[in-house]
Amino acid sequence: MVSKTANVISPEQLPTEEELLAMPExxxxxxxxxxxxxxxxxxxxxxxxxxxxxxxxxxxxxxxxxxxxxxxxxxxxxxxxxxxxxxxxxxxxxxxxxxxxxxxxxYGWCEETGEPIGIARLLARPTATLSLEAQERREMRQKLYGD
Structure with missing residues (x-):
């Protein structure tokens, strides 16, 4: 699913963070x-x-x-x-x-589970590659096993 038209939307047409969060899943x-x-x-x-x-x-x-x-x-x-x-x-x-x-x-999909990362998480950290749950699991493994 490669998006080629994402480039043609002008900055003035972009939604606000609130409008982004209000969009349906x-x-x-x-x-x-x-x-x-x-x-x-x-x-x-x-x-x-x-x-x-x-x-x-x-x-x-x-x-x-x-x-x-x-x-x-x-x-x-x-x-x-x-x-x-x-x-x-x-x-x-x-x-x-x-x-x-x-x-x-x-973009926007967890590289570990394939699930959506979520708009709120991406707004907070636009470079996120893991869903919150996957990130927490990874941090727990690192804490327990020192990976």
């Missing part, structure tokens, strides 16, 4: 919903890429500060910013995989 992952999530994921992708560019610029602006305490503070801020960008780099990969799953018609 029979409309799950229809073209409007797919277009909504594609738009949300594309915005997130753009934001992450912009943040990465800003970080690069910030790190290029090397500052010479004679005071060791000030230098340590700047280095700690740079380290924190790099950790944040590393998390965003991992998120970017998930965002791009989610966009690809929209293109392949697999």
């Amino acid at each position: 029979s409309d799950y992952m229809n073209e409007i919903q797919l277009a909504f999530f594609r738009n949300r994921l594309k915005e997130l992708e753009t934001e992450i890429l912009n943040n990465a560019g800003a970080t690069t610029e910030n790190l290029r602006e090397t500052q010479f500060v004679p005071d060791p305490a000030d230098r340590a503070t700047i280095e700690e801020e740079h380290a924190l910013e790099l950790r944040t960008r590393d998390r965003e780099r991992k998120l970017l990969k998930k965002v791009q995989q989610a966009i690809a799953s929209i293109d392949s018609g697999e």
